[in-house]
Amino acid sequence: MFQDWINFYFMMGSAGAGLIGLLFVVVTLTSSFDRSQASRGINYFMSPTALHFGSVLSISAVAMAPGLPDWATALIFGFIAVVGLAIAVRSCVGIRTMRSAPEPPDWSDFWTYGCAPAAIYLGLCAASGAVWARAAWAPYAMAALVLVLLLLGIRNSWDLVTWIVPRRPGDAQ
Secondary structure, three states, rough: OOOHHHHHHHHHHHHHHHHHHHHHHHHOOOOOOHHHHHHHHHHHHHHHHHHHHHHHHHHHHHHHHOOOOOOHHHHHHHHHHHHHHHHHHHHHHHHHHHHHHOOOOHHHHHHHHHHHHHHHHHHHHHHHHHOOOOOOOOHHHHHHHHHOOOOHHHHHHHHHHHHHHHHHOOOOO
């Protein structure tokens, strides 16, 4: 079903892998933060963003795998989507509970780190079902959702960096 999409998924997978590597650089920026503050940020912001890039990489690898039957492809896509949905819901709940923190998250964080990824992963669940049913629109839906997930991950990574860098303790203000 995805044999005509090899170049697309090669580009998406490569981008996802490269951006995971760059997130490791971002994590080093938090080395001088208070441990509890960094832990909250990693749990609800950094790790989910890395998971989104990992999802893009994994979906791309599965789509490019030669000879994988459609039912197996759909099953793996569905598993990735369910795990991503669970992490996105966890982020929604965690970010909501942080509203009373000394430095609460921005109002947009709930939407961009929680709700938007949850909606994308719900779409991936539906598209996985379409792959299982061999619907003609399934490859297009998967491609669109993977691209949107990658772009959202880029947006969230940029947001993390622009929040972390000015707040690093010990840096000249």
